[in-house]
Amino acid sequence: MAYKSFTVETDLNGIALVTWDDPGRLMNVLDVTALVELEEIVKRISSDKAVKGAVITSAKQEFSNGADLSMLYQLSQRYAQMNNERGHSAAAQALFDESRRSSLVFRAIECSGKPWVAAISGSALGAGFELTLSCHYRIASDSPKTRLGFPGIKVGLLPGAGGTQRVPRIIGLPDAMQILKGQELPLMQAKALKLVDAIVPPEVLIQSAKDWLLSGGKAMVPWDDENFDLPSGPVYSNTSRKTFRASNALHRRDTYDNYPAARALLSCVYEGMQLPMDAALRVESRYFTQILSSRSAQAMIRTLGLSSPELGGGARRPQGLSSVKIGKVAIIGAGFMGASVGYLSARAGIDVVLINRRQESADKAKLRAETAFNNLIAKGAANESERDLALSRITATTDYATLKDCDLVLESVLEDRMVKSDAYAKAQPFLNDHAIIASNTSTLPITSLAQDFKDRSRFIGMHFFSPAEKMMLVEIIRGQNTGDVALATALDYVRKIGKIPIVVNDSRGFFANRCVRRYTFEGTEMFLEGVPPAMIENCARMAGMPVGPLSLSDEVALDLRLKIMNATEADLGPNAVNQSHKKLMVELVEKLGRWGRKNGKGFYEYPEKRAERKRLWPGLSSLQPKRLDPDDVDVEELKLRFLVVQAVEAARTVAEHVVTDPREADVGSILGFGFAPFTGGVLSFIELMGIKKFVEVCERLEAKFGDRFSPPKLLQEMANSNETFYGEFSKASCAT
Incomplete structure (x- = not known):
């Protein structure tokens, strides 16, 4: 039988070699075609008495880059459409059935009664790694560049094809939690953790896999034995309790609970470890469905999983020009x-x-x-x-x-x-x-x-x-x-x-700098309003920004910020610069010699030893015209101001035709200045809130804090006509 993504060859010893070679791609991805074909191959091998076992490998340099994100995105969009047409229950059931197909196929490999070996050439990531974990033996070709792991968490997804259940059952909870949160493992570390059973030279990879089968390799997995004990003990054991306690604390510290997939991951592992494998996989699939149906995950997949590779691949390159050789x-x-x-x-x-x-x-x-x-x-x-x-x-x-x-x-x-x-x-x-x-x-x-x-x-x-x-x-x-x-x-x-x-x-x-300037401007404005500096920094991180605005000002350099103010003033006049902000910069830079991180003194003090932590300069409060009681400050409003002020500036760049492609605003905001990734970027943040509601929020903040929150006419028109940035983008190609 001929397949598009696989070839299957059975040798005289009854060993089937399943070779994955996704046509037209540099890397294998698990798309609809590959999934349907693999399902058929597993059934065929399981029922063929002449086949004693199977080796699955890749014809490409890498084993697999995981699931096809465009396929998952389309599933989520079909869910949204069905949710509107047929209701939540029907839509959720359909999404559950579709999204767990890979989990069922991999479980079929595990329970096929025939031993399967994953012969891993190059990196195996995401669903590709989960495929190898469902095999009864894993052997990899020796390469320092090989990586194994689950990068899907970075685009708002948790492993959904058995990863959350098999990894803890193989290596125990403490190490498993690090891997499931996105840590990619080099080959030797994977071998030490027994996620890979053997490492061999590339030229003997396939033969070594066949040799394991010929030497009596069994189609057995320990967790299907009723006497199986989890490596870390039950979830209520001391080791497991400590792991979950620490994982929950780290989750709060690292994400401020902004990422639904990160929280679902913890629950999925905790619940699944108390169940037999088939029930545990259903739990995983339900959490995966829940996350895939969330608007946050959809926005992250669109921006980081689809738009970013498209732009990196030359989506905005002028048509008709041959490739430029840069020697x-x-x-x-x-x-x-x-x-x-x-x-x-x-x-x-x-x-x-x-x-x-x-x-x-x-x-x-x-x-x-x-x-x-x-x-x-x-x-x-x-x-x-x-x-x-x-x-x-x-x-x-x-x-x-x-x-x-x-x-x-x-x-x-x-x-x-x-x-x-x-x-x-x-x-x-x-x-x-x-x-x-x-x-x-x-x-x-x-x-x-x-x-x-x-x-x-x-x-x-x-x-x-x-x-x-x-x-x-x-x-x-x-x-x-x-x-x-x-x-x-x-x-x-x-x-x-x-x-x-x-x-x-x-x-x-x-x-980028227009949006970043609004962020640092807002932090400075809060400082001059009398908000405690520590509250400014912490609220910014709680909103999803990687560093606070005062810290970012130090990193960019306060003296450079003052130079930019002076250059802007020289070009456009004194009204182009906020004079109270300039006065603060003059005080810090020229009078106090605090230039930022580069000379160890800015809003923060920087120790000579990098290992020591920086701290806010205690003298900052003396530069504030007034000081507010922290109990009188609305934390949620501070968080909102940080994100809205950047997003409304991004909308202005669209209105002014500085940005002509919404993908670039979203990708640029996350990769360029770390705008809250869980939103999918500055324009996706507006769409997640709803453009009409966003305009209302802007107008409320404008009345209270000034015209920097004033929504451009474009946003008001879009709100009135129920248009969206990506809706417009999909209707016509963007101008260069």
Whole structure:
């Protein structure tokens, strides 16, 4: 029988080799076709007396990347439609039946009466990992890059095909809880925990799997024995009680109970460990159905599971242009950010020129790249030959003449218009005819920076986020004259270095910094209102932000914030800057010498030893014009203000055509500045609340706190016509 996603070959010894090779994909994913075919294969092997056992493996470099998120998203959308048409009970039952099919297929493997071996080549994640766990023996090819785990929690889902029940039964609760919460395991650790039974060289993987079957491998799983004891003891044992107590505390600390899947995971494991496997799997499926039907999970799947890969794959690339080969990149102003981008480029196989005013500074930038590689080597993620090859691609110099054969030149000097202009003047005589020049500015409009260039179509903005090694987002800014070639080059470069791009049109602060400024502005406003600084920071984290606004101001640097205020004031006049905020920055930066984390003093005090925790500066209260009693402060209102002020600014960027694709606003807000991921991003947050209700909230906050909460006319029109951002997006392609 022919299959699309699998081949099945039975040898003379009666061993069936099931090879997974999803057509048209780089990685195998469990989609509808694969699931239906695997179900049929399991039935066929179980009933065929000539087959003694089965080996399941992958024809690709990786075993599987998990379930097809688009399939799960479509299931959730069908649930929503059926819920409206036929009611909750019918919709929930249909979703339960559909979403647990993979769980039933994997259980059929486990109970087939024939031994199955998972021959794991490369990483097995999510449902792919759950498939291997349902097999009676797991053997993996030796590779330091192989990872096993459940990353689905990062898109708002818990394991739904047996993972929450099999992992604790194999390794015990303490380690299981870490893995189920998204920790990905390297191969050796998985072997130590007995999640993998053997590791062999790649060339003998299949034969080793067959040898286990030929040597008498049995189709047995210990938890189906009525005498089976959980490795950590029953849920009421001391070990289990301590684990659940700690897990609940960590859940509250890490998530503030904002993530439904994280809470459901704890309940699922706790309840399932008290039941036989089949009943436990039904419990897991019910929790999975409950989470998949939640609007939060749907928003997270859409943004992080679907939109992010689409943008990373070139969804916004101009049509009809061939791929741009980027062989050499120059970075002017190789400070901390420039050095990081240089390191990423060299690691991606691109030749790099680091240009600084002083040779000593240029050499220091190259040294940062070496240090970054040494850190990777220490973690087992790279080797010395990879480091040496990458470093050989980096040239540190003061000579602008080295720009002559560069395909892309990235300016990353100080956020000062005159300093940037000077760098452009030095660079322009050496640029070749096809070179693209980009500015890593975070606020200055690209159109104005390009004024001195003869061919402005080749000038573009590329805003990296700090630290560039860790932050996945790059904001690409089109000036009024930026051409498609420059855009395609920037997108191809960002993709080559492994980042996710969003494309926005020109505006002061573009998209990300406009929203971030509103966040830090709101924190400063609360500070001046007299809200205790600790309450400001804690409420921001409770709202879902990764760090408080005062801490973020320190990370960005208070002196830089003051410079941006001065630059904005110089360009647009004093009314463009909040003078009370500027007065506070002047006090902190110029009078008290508190520049932020970079000099160890800002809103916080930073100890010399990194291992010690930072703390809010005790002298902050002396800078507050008044002080409010914490008992008189509405915590829920503070949380709401933090999210709404960013979301309404994002809506303004849509109204002004800075953002033209809702995917980019949502992906950019989460990857760029950590906007509460459980909402799915800034625009999804508005849709989750309901646009009409959001407008009402904005108007209430505007009346109390000012016009920064004023909803744009676009939102009011959408509320009146019952339109949504993604509804409009689905009707027509977005303008570039």
